[in-house]
Structure formats: C-alpha cells, structure tokens
Amino acid sequence: MSLRLATDVRVRRESWGLLFYRQMPHKLCFVKSGDWLQPAHFDGTWDWESVAGDISRRTGTPEEIVERSLSRLAGRLMKNRVISDEIH
C-alpha cells in the first residue's frame, strides 16, 4: 500500500517530527518522529516497507524495530484520517 496524504491533509517538517493538518473537520496531528519521517514519505511513491528501509539505512536502527514503531503510527494516522487507505 502506498502512503498518500488524505485529500484535504497537509504535512510539514518540525524540529521534533511531522505536523499534519486536516482541513475538514479541523484536526492537527503531532507526530514526534524526530528525523525518522520526512514529508516526502507521504507523496504516494513510498510504502511502509520502503519507509522502514529508508529509516533503517539512515539511522542504523534495525528494520524490525522501525517496522514495529511504524505499524503503531500507521494505525494512528489512519484513525485520524490523515492518510488515505487506498490500495495501489
């Protein structure tokens, strides 16, 4: 599944991670991900597996640990309707 922001969602980088903004209904989602995640990870060209690989390569964190964290995050972002659940 590719990672794509829901249609009315925007994201920006902050010193502590990513800030997601949903237009309707208004919602802010603070993700304290440090350097792990980048806004580009949500441009539709990545899936969770490739994001986990990218983080692991850049930070040296074992991929299975990254995957566990990302799995929890994915649930949260999905619940908040920040990312779409389209299958590509």
Add this chain to the structure above:
Amino acid sequence: MKYTDWPLSAPVNITWEITRQCNLNCIHCLSASSVASPGELSLKECKGIVDQLAALKVFEINFGGGEPLLKEYFLPLLRYIHAKGIVTCISTNGTVLTDEAVAMFSNNPLVNVQVSLDGATAEVNDAIRGEGTFRKIISGIGLLSGKNIPLSINTVVTSLNYHQLDKLKELATSYGARLRVSRFRPSGRARESWEALKLEPSQMQSLSEWLSGDPSILTGDSFFSISQEGRRQLGLDMCGAARMTACIDPSGDVFPCAFMQSDEFRGGNLREKSVKDIWDKAPAFINFRRLEPSSCRSCPRFDRCRGGCPAVAYFLTRDLDSPDPECLMSWNRESNGAG
C-alpha cells in the same frame, strides 16, 4: 511536555485583518473597524507576505477585518493564495457579497466562509450589528447557501442573544450552514459595550452546558474547550496565540492574536521584518509563550488551559499574570467557598 508546547517553525494559521474598512459599525467589533487605516498594505506587499507564508508551510489564513470583501484587491489576493495551496477562511458580514465573490467561493476546496450574525431575529441582531442588517445578512447567507461552500454562521455570544442559540442553530441548519459561537471579548469597541453585553456567570454556565450537549456546534475557541471535557476533543484546549497562530493587521503589524492588538504585544512590522523573524525572535512573542498566571498553577486544570484567554484577563485587569476572569472553575470555587 504537552503537544502545544512543542515549538513550531511557523504558525499553523494566520488571522489576517486585511482592512479596517467596514460598512457596518457593530458595537462589539474586536478591531473597532469603520474606515480604512492609513498605510494599509498594497496587493504587491500582500503577495510578498503570502510567498513567505507558503514557504513556511502555514496551512491556513483566516481573513477578517474590517470587511475583507471591501478591500479592492481581496479576490485577486485570494486567487494568489489558492494558487499556493493555502486554505482560507473568509469571515464576512455577508452584506457586500458580489456574484464574482460567490462564484469564486463555490466548489472551491480551499475556501470556507463564515458569516457573522448576532441574533436569530432582527430585533436582537440589529441591536448589535445595526439597523436593517439582519435582512441584508440573511440575504447574503441565501446567496452562499447551496453553492457547495463550507458555510458557518458565527455568533458572538452576548447577554442579548444567548437565549436565541437554539434558534440560531435552526436558522443555520435551514441554510445548510453550521453554527459557530465565539466568545465576547473586551477588545476594540467591545471595551465600551463590555458591561452591557457580557454574560453573567449563570449565563456562561448555561452556555457551557448547552455546548456540552451539542457537539455539532463549532467553536474554534479555546475557551469553550477548557470549560468542559467533551469539547476538548473538538479543538484547541488552550490559548494558541504565538504558539500556533498570529495576527497580521492591515498595515503589516504582527500580533500574537487578533484580540491583542496593542503596541506592547506588537511583534514587528512585515515591511521591516520577515514573518519567520517575528515568529522566532520577537520579544512580544517569546514572552507570550511563557504566560502562565501564577494564581492558576494550583488549579487541577492548569495543564489543560494555562490560564485561559490572556486577552480578557489583560483588558479587564491590565495584568497578564491574572487568570481569565470568566474562568468557570474560578466561579465554581468562589460560589462553593461562598456557600
């Protein structure tokens, strides 16, 4: 550390009072608008500011004033902003809508419109917004209705209209709009009408209970979120001024919030400094982020509200270390103590 203390590189949203010009003369106007200020920003200057906001990834601009639709370049400016992908909310009195404006707002995913109406009847609304305005505002709402425009009717809750809230909701619903209620604050012309229009503690308590019972009512106001648990899920639960939001006035001065447009809170002017500079370095903004009324620290809700609305506290007491004078927790404590 609470999420609202996580430092932001830029505001989430900007309140932009694009002009002081207004065709109405409402007795509670927060910015005391009537005629344009000397030295209001030009379209070219506004576009430069939009470029900065886009580069900083500010998500949303909320336009007010004054009546934004009276600014001669307002629609071209909106087009420019939308081309950058920034969401806009236009707060209008609804009396000067043109076909061009309505067409631009229709089916536009980057537009939200909020029309101000302060009573469900002409008698109540016109006492606040001026003779004959109810009819004109309703006509404006009619022009916007059914055009696929996210539409809300905004009511500043005062002692004159709080008993009409159910009717206002019905009226909003009949036009496919949602009702938004805002807090009456003693800034601008409201300083003069404060004593006459402010809610009594029992009315504020009733308002709080009414809001608790209806999650469909929009507030966008931290005050209503701190007053009861249910609404905390619906929005900010503490003051976002200088933390998440800032206000640009018609001549480019930047303040932590639209209700704090006094010289002592001026972060700088955008003709001299950048948005980023003011947001990161202006002493007024840095000091504002540190506000924590000392008398609130022992309150069990302190971590949630940090003292409520500094604007109300400041304009009523001239002391930023004062708690929000309309805090329901304080009233409850006082009445329990008195009992």
